[in-house]
Amino acid sequence: MTSLPKPINCVAFDCGNSSFRTVLGTFDGVRTNMEVILQVPHNTIEINGLYYWDILHVYEGLKQGLKEAFVRAGHIDSIGICTWGVDFGFLDENGYLLANPLCYRNSIGEEQLSGLSAEEKRWVFDQTGIQNNRINSLYQLTGIKRIMPDLFGIARHLLMVPDLLSYFFTGEKFTEFSIASTTQLFDMRNKQYAEDVLDRFGIPKKMCKPLKQHGEVIGMLKQSIADELRIPVCPVICVPSHDTACAVAAVPAQEEDFLFISSGTWSLIGTELQAPEITQEVYERDFANEGGVFNTITLLKNSAGMHILQCIRRDLESGGEKYTWDEIVGLARSYQGEPGLFDPNSYELFNPKNMIAAIRELMKDDNAPIEKVLSSTYASLAYTYRRTIEQIQEVTGKDYSSIYIVGGGSQNAYLNQLTADLTGKKVFSGPKEATSLGNIGVQLVSHIPGFGLAEIREMVRNSESISSFYPDPDRDSHLIDARYKDFYENKLQV
Numbered sequence: 001m002t003s004l005p006k007p008i009n010c011v012a013f014d015c016g017n018s019s020f021r022t023v024l025g026t027f028d029g030v031r032t033n034m035e036v037i038l039q040v041p042h043n044t045i046e047i048n049g050l051y052y053w054d055i056l057h058v059y060e061g062l063k064q065g066l067k068e069a070f071v072r073a074g075h076i077d078s079i080g081i082c083t084w085g086v087d088f089g090f091l092d093e094n095g096y097l098l099a100n101p102l103c104y105r106n107s108i109g110e111e112q113l114s115g116l117s118a119e120e121k122r123w124v125f126d127q128t129g130i131q132n133n134r135i136n137s138l139y140q141l142t143g144i145k146r147i148m149p150d151l152f153g154i155a156r157h158l159l160m161v162p163d164l165l166s167y168f169f170t171g172e173k174f175t176e177f178s179i180a181s182t183t184q185l186f187d188m189r190n191k192q193y194a195e196d197v198l199d200r201f202g203i204p205k206k207m208c209k210p211l212k213q214h215g216e217v218i219g220m221l222k223q224s225i226a227d228e229l230r231i232p233v234c235p236v237i238c239v240p241s242h243d244t245a246c247a248v249a250a251v252p253a254q255e256e257d258f259l260f261i262s263s264g265t266w267s268l269i270g271t272e273l274q275a276p277e278i279t280q281e282v283y284e285r286d287f288a289n290e291g292g293v294f295n296t297i298t299l300l301k302n303s304a305g306m307h308i309l310q311c312i313r314r315d316l317e318s319g320g321e322k323y324t325w326d327e328i329v330g331l332a333r334s335y336q337g338e339p340g341l342f343d344p345n346s347y348e349l350f351n352p353k354n355m356i357a358a359i360r361e362l363m364k365d366d367n368a369p370i371e372k373v374l375s376s377t378y379a380s381l382a383y384t385y386r387r388t389i390e391q392i393q394e395v396t397g398k399d400y401s402s403i404y405i406v407g408g409g410s411q412n413a414y415l416n417q418l419t420a421d422l423t424g425k426k427v428f429s430g431p432k433e434a435t436s437l438g439n440i441g442v443q444l445v446s447h448i449p450g451f452g453l454a455e456i457r458e459m460v461r462n463s464e465s466i467s468s469f470y471p472d473p474d475r476d477s478h479l480i481d482a483r484y485k486d487f488y489e490n491k492l493q494v
Contacts, residue, residue, distance in 0.1 A: 001458060004029040008447050009073040011037075012439035013062050013165065015083035016243065017265040018043065018310065020058050022065025023433065024073055025440035031463040032440055034433050037072060038065035044103045051103040051351075055089060055161070059168050067229040076231065077447060079169070079221065080239035080439040082246045083162040084265075085182030086137050090155035091173075099151060101161060104135035105351040108143030122283065127197050129188035129278040129289035130181065133302060137183035142201050158207040162241035170219030170236050175209040178245035181291035188276040188289045188297065212238040214294055215445035239442040240293050244268045244300070249293040249438035249453065250431060251404045252461045259389055259400045261419075262434070263409025265307045267381065269388040270300025277395060285391045293442060294453055299395070301388050304344035306409045308377055311355035316370065329414045332374035339376040340365055341487045344384055382418035383487050389423055402426045406434035413467070420469040422480060431464035 004027070012023040021039040025032045040061040044051035070076050089101040102108075113134045116124075121132045130136065137160075145152045159167055160179045167173055180186045180193075185203065187194040191211075198205050212218055217235045226233045240246045247262040251272075262268040276289035276297050285301075292298040309328065316323050340363035352358040360368050363376060385403075393399055403425050405416060410429040420427040431437055441456030448455075 001455060001462070002029045002448060002451070004448075008077050008444065009069075009075060010440040010443040011066060011069050011076055011079045012239075012436040012443075013065070013079065013081040014243065014246075014436045014439065015058060015062075015081075015161070015165070017084055017307075020061055020083075021436070022062060022069055023436040023440075024069045025436065026073065027440070027444055027459070030459075032437065032459055034436060034440075034463070035072070037069045040065075044105065045100075050108075051106050052100040053087065053103055053161070055097075055100055055164060059165060062165065063225065063229060067231060070229070070231040076234045078234055078443045079236045080443045081162045081165050081169075081236070082239055082241050082243045082435060082439050083165070085160075085179060085242045085244070086135050086140070088137055088140075088158055088160045088183075089164045090151065091157040091159065091167075092154055093156040095157070095167075095173075097164075098155060101164070102140060102144070104140065106140075106143075108147060109136065109139035110134040110347070112139040112142045112146070124184065124197060125283050126278065127194045128184050128186060129276045130184040130186070131283075131286050131288040131302070132184075133288075135302075138185055138197070138201065138203075141203055145202065155207065157209065159209065160241065163209065166218055166236060169221055169225060171222055172219035173209050174212045174218060174238075176212055176238055176241040177214070177295065178291035178293070179241035180208075180211065181289075182242055186291075188291070189278070191291075191295065214238055214240060214442050217446065235446070237443045237446050239439045240291070242291070243435045244290065245292050245298060246436075246438035246442070247406050247434040248272060248298050249441055249456055250434040250460045251406055252428070252431070252457055252464070252466055253402075253404055254457070254461075255402070257398055257400060259392065259403045259425075261385060261403060261405045261409075262407050263305055263405050263412070264407045265305055265310070267303045267305035267385070267409070268298075268300050269303055269385060269392070270298050271392055271396065271398075271400070273297040273299050273396075279395075281395050285395060287391070287395065293438065293456075296453075299392065301391075303384055303388060304349065304381065306412075308344060308349060308355060308359075308381075309374075311352070312359075312374065312377065315354055315356045325412070328374060329412070331371045332378050332414065335369075335371035335375035337372065339379040340368065340372065341376060341380050341383060341483065344377070344380050378415055378418060379483075380487075382415060382422045383484060385419050386422045386484065389425075400425065402428060405429045406431060408432055410434075413469075416467070416469045417472070420471045421475050422484070424471050426471075427469040428466050429469065430466045431460060433464070434460075437463065
């Protein structure tokens with residue numbers, strides 16, 4: 001690809017909903033060698049009925065990871081930070097953190113969204129290009145205004161979670177295109193804040209931070225942090241701060257038109273476009289035009305993902321017995337009956353105390369064995385993928401031949417094969433470290449002249465092995481189509 005005088009060492013901070021990681025990527029001019037330096041579990045903390053993120057725990061863990069990455073590599077050329085979307089923290093006028101960020105799984109977003117009329121919901125979509133989702137920052141903000149007016153009243157700076165972490169490391173207050181798009185306060189046509197939306201919902205524009213461009217230096221690591229960790233100062237680079245956008249940047253496609261499923265806690269199902277599609281058809285099908293790498297648009301639907309399976313595993317292990325993912329898949333495979341399909345995006349599954357019980361209730365089968373619950377979960381996810389992909393093809397007018405599944409969920413060969421069988425399309429799975437690879441790839445843009453999206457994806461193909469799944473010609477397509485029709489026409493009106 002390119003000749004380098006020495007390898008480039010990039011650190012990716014990759015923060016998800018269940019853990020945060022420090023990943024060291026060493027690029028030799030052709031491929032990137034990836035090493036997870038430190039992975040730390042984290043979860044929300046419930047206080048007085050609200051769920052919070054412990055952002056200081058995340059910050060301290062990332063500092064420790066950075067120190068260990070330096071010890072391992074000998075030098076660090078740059079850092080990039082990406083996290084989940086929609087959540088944010090507040091600073092006061094002096095730049096002091098006011099509180100831990102609330103989690104999107106609180107009910108306040110749903111309460112605010114449900115209070116809007118159909119006309120208001122359509123208006124917000126038309127202004128932004130983003131679907132009306134209870135988790136969006138807009139509805140969390142208006143909820144905080146209602147239940148925590150004192151906090152909102154003294155807040156002067158709104159920083160999305162990756163922006164907040166960047167502020168801790170550099171002292172710079174800014175935001176970035178992809179993470180800003182998850183707020184539903186941003187006009188995806190002109191890539192600026194939607195001032196009419198801010199005004200209508202009483203959110204001061206001065207709270208919102210100016211944008212940085214991908215590959216641009218945000219700032220330098222604070223000298224005080226460098227001294228504490230006993231490492232040299234290095235630049236922090238603006239990468240797609242939303243982990244989905246980073247993952248899509250690392251899709252190993254060579255073709256221009258492709259489908260992707262970024263598979264993790266959520267399944268982000270979509271395609272990459274050069275301009276937003278803000279139409280009646282997109283609105284009715286509940287798609288969003290989110291920000292992608294280098295000002296592209298990821299037309300996608302935020303659908304249920306591995307969170308359901310993670311919660312089932314948690315429930316199974318509550319009795320003290322441990323289950324590997326292979327054992328979970330084995331239980332699903334062992335069920336020989338008809339799966340009782342359900343809607344994975346039902347609100348009842350958003351954050352239940354017991355996922356297995358919630359699924360049994362949706363299936364109207366209180367005595368369903370765990371094998372049936374798991375078989376139904378996998379089938380229901382795959383059927384939802386199929387329906388969403390059909391809708392993408394309707395919206396774009398394109399017939400895609402391949403689906404690229406990236407992220408941690410790409411390792412689930414059982415679900416990958418189900419997806420190929422139900423969609424009739426080739427499925428390519430991997431890389432599992434797509435978010436970190438995309439993060440590192442965009443950092444390389446700041447180090448190598450002429451390095452762009454095509455070079456990032458070539459680097460990914462050189463660095464990772466990709467698995468292939470093809471539709472099984474022996475599957476009973478008539479049975480599949482019958483289940484599909486029953487699932488969507490009789491049970492789900494989507």
